[in-house]
Every structure is written in structure tokens, then in C-alpha cells.
Amino acid sequence: MSGRSRLGTSSRWRWRASGCSRTRWCPVTDETVPALVADGTRPPATGRDVRCRIAPSPTGELHVGNARTALFSWLTARRSGGTFVLRVEDTDRERSTDEAIEILIRSLRWLGIDWDEGPEVGGPYGPYRQTEALDLFAGVTRRFLDEGRAYRCYCTPEELEDRRQEALSRGETPGYDGRCRNLSAAELAAFEREGRPFAVRFAMPGTDITVWDLIRGETTFPASDLRDFVIMRSNGIPTYLLAAAVDDVRMKMTHVIRGEDLMPSTPRQLEVMRALGAEPPAYAHLPLIVGPGGQKLSKRFHAVSVERFREEGFLPEALVNYMALLGWSRDAETTFLSREELIEAFDVTRVSRNPAVFDLAKLEWMNGHYIRESSGERLAAMLGEAFAADGVPADPALLMRAVPLVKERMKVVGEGPALLRFLFAGVEPDERAAKALEGQAGLLAEATAVLEGLPEGGWTASTIEEALRGLQERLGLKPKEAFQPIRAAVTGTTVSPPLFESIELLGREPTLARLRATATAGGA
């Protein structure tokens, strides 16, 4: 295995199998990441010099997959007392936007993922935004060119596409064929005279390359698939393959935790790091989060961005807890983990290798649990926002009193307004309520009379219950028979928070008005 020997013989690149949990390969280096091998049994990820990062490209809202990667990386840093870095990879100028960076920052902060270095906080290894480090990448590219580790490629995108199609039709692996690697002096001069634009490609060594991964162990990529790749576009902007590798070295990352989709790029980045004469970080490639069909999570799926979950009334601790369990578990039993417990228990080497299906039902269940544990103040504030989003002004004081009626009835706070709308806006009985009201004029009139007997000052859930239960018994009705029509009249629905408390909060006059109106109108 040539890849093994390449990396395995030089002292800078020595790795060995240590008894990780699961007998996986773990990197061993003498000086750079001593924290990884403290006890020789598994990488405990302790030590102040652990450095992890999240390096998203700002092309839209923060996707749950990236959010989970950020979380795992952050947990690894926090657990070790190390450093967490946010780096913005905006080298795709077509798609990157400043707005996306703002959303990214907001989403991460909302999740409670903070960074020690990066945008808005600075740090010793800036810039943390790649388009602000362009000359640095240009310098590295020049150096690679000078050292013969890279070369100019004059092939146009059209030519490349044609040759790719051709290779595909011949049943060969598509990929750069190395055409410009050994251009003659004459050919080179001709292209230069033409003023033909060029990109810069990295010259791969032509050997197999083995990657060690904290989660997967050892993987060898055959040389035939490791084609020369573009590190610098013709417009002077570096590609991800160069920028990420250079920055991971520059920012002294010890652990690179990222999605499995990036695994095939690892041997290339390893080579770039080698060319830089740098020690590689430990890699951990996370299994992907997929949609219900096992397919890639698409926009068609309920909500894929953290921003959307926030808008719908999910709690950050619920999303964090749920995401943590996507591909990881502390043990056979534990489901709920606080942020502190996660930091305490998280171990990236225990991450599963299987793709995880995002199960919205379970997230909702978990969110319901966290809602039940939340304070009234917080829920009232969130409900206020939800009402505002619906265009219904909701009195904060009344909302605060209403929270106990709904907190164990919501999976997401966004469901609150439907449950409490009757308190803040007029009601029109829905279809089921209308049906429940049919022929109930007598009952409603009696209820009105009974409640009229309660003075303003004695209008509480218990006095209301006492009065209405008395009525129910006097009429010889089952509770349900007596209360459903009243519920329909007061709330306009057949499903509502508990009736007596609801009536108390609605208030004496509005309640009586609704009862009278329904008794004379629909109830007749």
C-alpha cells in the first residue's frame, strides 16, 4: 500500500492503530496533537490545545446537517477546554452573500454555539473570512507553482466538459486527464501569446493515499482516482480544496469534523498540507442526515434550516438535544441531555457510521418535553411573537396567565395561537363547534343564567366549575354533554384548553356575551 508508506514512514506523518473504542485507527503524533493519545486507549480530546472549527459556506440558511456538524465540533472543543473557531468559506462568489453570513451567525448563536475566534470576535489567526485572505492563497499558489507542485491549466470549461462526457461514454472515470501537466515550452508560449486564461492545478503524487478517520478508521483512495485538481480559479479566487486545507493549517486545527460528503476531498487536502510541510489534523467524517426516504434532505422536507425551526416555535435546547442524538448516543438509556451533560459526555469517536434519517415526529415530541420544562415568562414571550406573526395583538399579561393552559398541549410554540386565539379575538364557531351547538339553546341559556349569578369578583375557575357542574348535575347530563356545547360557544372550537380556566381568563362579560349570542343564534 503505497499510500501507507508515503505517510507512514516519515516521522512527521506517523500514525498508528491505538485501541480506540471500536478498534479504530487513531492518529498519533508526538507534538501536535498529544491530547489525542493521552492514555493510549482512545482519543479523549482533552487538552487546551484542541482546536476545532465549523467552516460553512454562506449560501443560504444554516442547514440542520451543518448545524449538527457545528454542534459536534463545538462539543469536541468545549469538552476539552480547547478552542472553537468559526470560519466563513465564501470563495464561491456566485452564491455567497453577506445576508447569509448574518443568518449563519444568528442561527449559531440561537443554538448556543459560540466561537472563540471568528467573525465579530476576531482572533490571532484571521482573517476568518476567506475572501479577505485572497493574497495569502495567491501566495501559496505561487509557491506551489515555483516548487513544481502545481501547474497552469489552460483547458477551458467547455473542453473539460467535452472530455468528461467522452470519458463517461467510454465507461471511464471522469476527471481531469492531466493534459496541461506536461505542456511543451512551445505550447505554453502559444497559450501565453493568446492571452488564454488559466487555472492552477495541484499536481498529485500518483500514489494511493490513505486517510485516517476518528470515526471510520483507515480508508485508502487509489491513485487513479486522485486526479489533479484546481486550486486556483482563472479569476484569482482559490477553490475550497486549497482554501480549506491552507486555513486548517494556518488556523492550527487539530480536529476537522465535517460531513461524510467531504470524505473524497480529504486525500487531496492531505496532499496540499503535505506540500505545505504541515502536520494534518485528525479527521472525523460524520454520517449524513437524510430525509424520510433515506434520500438527501431536500427543501421539500418540512424544514431544513435552523432559521425555520426557530420560526416555527422549536426551542434551541430541543433542537440541540435532538441533533446530538442523530448519529451519537451516550449510552443505551439516556435521551435527555442538557448542554452541560452533552459537553461532559460527547465523544466524537462514538459517532455512528450510518446515515441518520431526520425524524420530525421525534423532534416534536422532544420539543414538547422542553416546552413543558420552560418558564412561563419565556413561553409567554414566544407566544407573543407567534401571535404577532399571525397579526393578532395579544395582551402580554393575559398571555402570561394563559401559558399554564397550553404548555403541555404544544409540540411547537407555533401551535399556541390556534389554542388561545379565543382569548384575543372574536370567535366564529368552526364546523364541528357549530354541530356541537345544534339544539343547545336551552342549555346555553341555563349556563348563562348560572354564570350571571357569579359576581365579577368571584369569577374564578373553581367557582365557575362549581356553578357549571351544579348545572350539569341538575340537568342530569354527562359532563361531556353539558360542557362541549359551552366550550363550542365560548371558544368556537371543540378542542380547547381546559374549559373552566379558559372561561376565567376570557372574563365575565365576554363569556356571557358569547353564550347569549350563541344561545339565540346558532343554538336555536
Add this chain to the structure above:
RNA sequence: GCCCCCAUCGUCUAGCGGCCCAGGAUUCCGCCCUUUCAAGGCGGCGGCACGGGUUCGAAUCCCGUUGGGGGCGCCA
């Protein structure tokens, strides 16, 4: 097409050769509680993809098959 990764209830997972005729959570179903809906309690259905090895013994190790996923860009 080629390369790489992966494979335990529908879903998330525990499992590191005997503790497992496989444990937890969610979903679904039933019962209890109950003024509706929830919440809560109790119970139930449901899984080691398949085929070969290795071993006294395999969900666990090896090989193959099948299935799924990722990648093969002047995207990241």
C-alpha cells in the same frame, strides 16, 4: 460507468464473541386518568438484509451477494 462509505424494530439508537430467543426512545395500537385536546401512567405490535466461513459459541470477526448513501466541478 468508476471510486469510497454504510447495513440491529418504520425512525434514532444500545450492543465491542457467551450477560441478547437483542435493551431504550419515538411512531402506531389498546387500557387507565379525564369537561375536549393534551400531558401522565400501564400494556402491546415491531428488528440483527441475505449467503458462506472462523469459533465450543456470532448481532458482534472474515469473505461474498444484495440494498442504500456519498463522490467523480474553475460548488463546498
